[in-house]
Amino acid sequence: MxxxxxxxxxxxxxxxxxxxxxxxxxxxxxxxxxxxxLTELAGLCSGDEDKAREVLGLSEGLRGEVAKNxxxxxxxxxxxxxIYTGVLYDALGLASLDAAAKRRAARSLLVFSGLWGAVxxxxxxxxxxxxxxxxxxxxxxxxxxxxxxxxxxxxEAAGSGLVLDLRSAAYAAAWRPKGEVxxxxxxxxxxxxxxxxxVSHFNKATKGRIVRSLLTAGAAPxxxxxxxxxxxxxxxxxxxxxxxxxxxxxxxxxxxxxxx
Numbered sequence: 001m002x003x004x005x006x007x008x009x010x011x012x013x014x015x016x017x018x019x020x021x022x023x024x025x026x027x028x029x030x031x032x033x034x035x036x037x038l039t040e041l042a043g044l045c046s047g048d049e050d051k052a053r054e055v056l057g058l059s060e061g062l063r064g065e066v067a068k069n070x071x072x073x074x075x076x077x078x079x080x081x082x083i084y085t086g087v088l089y090d091a092l093g094l095a096s097l098d099a100a101a102k103r104r105a106a107r108s109l110l111v112f113s114g115l116w117g118a119v120x121x122x123x124x125x126x127x128x129x130x131x132x133x134x135x136x137x138x139x140x141x142x143x144x145x146x147x148x149x150x151x152x153x154x155x156e157a158a159g160s161g162l163v164l165d166l167r168s169a170a171y172a173a174a175w176r177p178k179g180e181v182x183x184x185x186x187x188x189x190x191x192x193x194x195x196x197x198x199v200s201h202f203n204k205a206t207k208g209r210i211v212r213s214l215l216t217a218g219a220a221p222x223x224x225x226x227x228x229x230x231x232x233x234x235x236x237x238x239x240x241x242x243x244x245x246x247x248x249x250x251x252x253x254x255x256x257x258x259x260x
Contacts, residue, residue: 001162001220003211004118005111006171008086014068014126015078026120029153033146034116038072040136041115041128045069056134065129072126080111081121087201088166091208094121101215109211110157112171114142117150118157132170143173150175162186162221165249166207177249185249186224186240193237193255206256210236224250 022034045052045066052066053059068075081094094105106122113119114132135141154175163177163185177185190206192199213219213234221227228240231254239253 001108001164001214001222002158003109003164003214004167004171005088005109005211006166006168007111007113008084008089009129009131010085011083011127011129012078012085014071014083015076015124017076017078017124019074020072020077020124020126025116025123025125027118027153027157030117030149033149037115037117037130037136037139037142037145040138041069041130042072044136055136056129057131058129062129068126069128069130072128075126077124077126079121080119080123080125081105081109083125083127084111084121087204088208091205092212093208097212097215100218101212104215104218108215112167112174114146117146117174118154132174143170146174155181162223162227164188164211164227166211179247182249183243183247184223186227186252187249188252188254190254190256193257196255202256206254210254224252228252 022031022038025031025034044055049063049066052069053063056065058065094102097105106120109121110118111121112132114134115128115130116125119125130142132143132146133141139145158177158181161184163181165172165177165185165187188207188210189198190203191197192202210231214230217234219230219234221230224240225242228238231238237255239255240250243250
């Protein structure tokens, strides 16, 4: 099973250990593209600070994020699972998983990123600020920039099993499973059962709990149909139907009564 996650806007501080080595990150087929984005981002943030804030969509109160991006090559690095914070990652609670569940997380979780393309939670990265919606002056919109390198690398990373896609729309734009891979991909929408509406905070927290439940239980669904059964066995209320066309992702609705 491969689980595709969005990053978090907020991130923990960089570590005090060794700095980033892009060649040591997972998915080495993305190394050249990562270096290009890293160079462009660091260069932008080493120039006019107001221009950098505008490009990155940062408020005055987040001016310090520009300085953070200037130091990406020298800042200490930490496992990505420690860098990413926020609602989904708080609910996922990687640090409190048992040893077996942590090994499953290392194998199966892939976090998408405007800067790195995608990383494993064990990959060591510095804290940064660069969303997939950013348009870097020399590269253009990052969602479009990443499509070609992702198309070369991600099908192999997906292997032959289930792909559970929990990304937001901006990050899904960087790679959309196609053909046979799409046929074993499942997307998840979390609905407040009484209103059948998506609530952002609620949606992220529930997705984090879903991933934690699967990792803790050692569930290994091989396809979307098995995922539906696994989630139901774990106590989730799931609505799903096989897609009408082959090569189309399954769409799962998970219904939860309480917004929390």
